[in-house]
Amino acid sequence: MMGVKMKYLRNAWYAGALSTELDSGPVSRELLGDRMVLFRSESGRTAALSDRCPHRFAPLSLGRVAGEHIECGYHGLRFDGSGKCVLNPHGDKRISPRAEVGSWPTRERYGFVWFWPGDPKLADDASIPPYPFNADPDRFAVVYGHIDVAAHYELVVDNLLDLSHVEFLHPLFKQSGGVDSHQMSYGVEGTTVIANRLKPNVEIQGLARFFWTSPSKRFDARSNMRWLPPSALIFDLGGTECGAPVEEGVCLPNAHLIPPASEFCCHYFWSIARNRQIDDEESGRGLQQITQKVFTTEDIPMIEAQQRNIGQVTDILSLRPLTLEPDTPAVRARLILADLIRRETDAQAAAAE
Ligand code: FES
Ligand SMILES: [Fe+2]
Structure with a gap:
């Protein structure tokens, strides 16, 4: 494999964080070669986004969770769990179609936050590895x-x-x-x-x-x-x-x-x-x-x-x-x-x- 670009199995769930790690705010983590930010919204939904704001490329992980969204810590753009910008506090407040970041499906189960790096349509809950003793x-x-x-x-x-x-x-x-x-x-x-x-x-x-x-x-x-x-x-x-x-x-x-x-x-x-x-x-x-x-x-x-x-x-x-x-x-x-x-x-x- 030396010299060949690393290939990973994509259509599978991987653990990206311990659940408890997201209790204190967004977490930045390199996973399968991508720098992600993982966070949990106020209502408890987890998300994994590219950790790079499309504005000045600041890490979103240096921002904060704001309700259901993550707010960039530099100029306040807000993104939802699918990576779409939902708030631009500047100028006419219009949201450019380019104001978007990559996202990965996530689930929280058994004390871990899971992400799916493959085709999102194939991300089925049934294939999360079973650790029932962690939920008993x-x-x-x-x-x-x-x-x-x-x-x-x-x-x-x-x-x-x-x-x-x-x-x-x-x-x-x-x-x-x-x-x-x-x-x-x-x-x-x-x-x-x-x-x-x-x-x-x-x-x-x-x-x-x-x-x-x-x-x-x-x-x-x-x-x-x-x-x-x-x-x-x-x-x-x-x-x-x-x-x-x-x-x-x-x-x-x-x-x-x-x-x-x-x-x-x-x-x-x-x-x-x-x-x-x-x-x-x-x-x-x-x-x-x-x-x-x-x-x-x-x-x-x-x-x-x-x-x-x-x-x-x-x-x-x-x-x-x-x-x-x-x-x-x-x-x-x-x-x-x-x-x-x-x-x-x-x-x-x-x-x-
Ligand atoms: S770098 Fe994120 S809003 Fe400016
Ligand atoms: Fe050992």
Whole structure:
């Protein structure tokens, strides 16, 4: 891919922000090579516009939300959520047809603000990746985080689909028995890639141990990852009494969302829900801090160092890396995504003829 303009899967929802980020006003963010401003109107509608006022090209993100609109902070032009100018406070107050900025469809769900960089007519709510535990406050409390990563987004996806690295990169989650005690299974369902790791009858370990209240000293642990193209991951993490149904145990389902910013930078939005101590804000804060620390001090430095080592290369497979068994799901995901991007590009080219 080196030297070729970066192609992304366009007809898909990507996370653009945490919901809470928009609580304090417009947010400027580079996403899929575009500089966007994301904001929430007073009535609660989200929008994503090009972060460049058509007047003097000031960033709209330096302005403010005014009712249902965003007001440019420089000379007060106002734009609605579709990017149309709705107010010109100057001169005869006429609104030029050129007073418009690009826009992307958005939705707010599961604690994230999603945008659709493809054909707006295809932006269907049903294809937002499902994180129902983030919208189930009777059963789950949720904590969130956001990290900027200086690496191609698929290196982060590789990391998340490769559960074997936990034993080596994360001392806190390391477990007696090592990788040999894991029962790994991989699968593909349509365009979804699955990487499951079961550890039956092991010492209480991992994040689940912070929420384990039973006197049992051993449990059945599971780490089940699902990848949905292009870069959304659903992680079912938990531990349960040996042999008991999964729902009865500690459930810590995660969201991992990796929208590209540009070729060699991406955003990493994550959440962890918990079905224990859901009213205890202190344990939520602790969970948030531990998780953010593990990502920022262990995963992300390794991923960024990988990118530095391979240089300006987006497709690690083009370098013919040594492939180990735990790489199976990540390789499958890369091939599926490349195929989806190729099909989308071909369909666009055919439609343009
Ligand atoms: S730069 Fe935005 S109104 Fe002038
Ligand atoms: Fe990790």
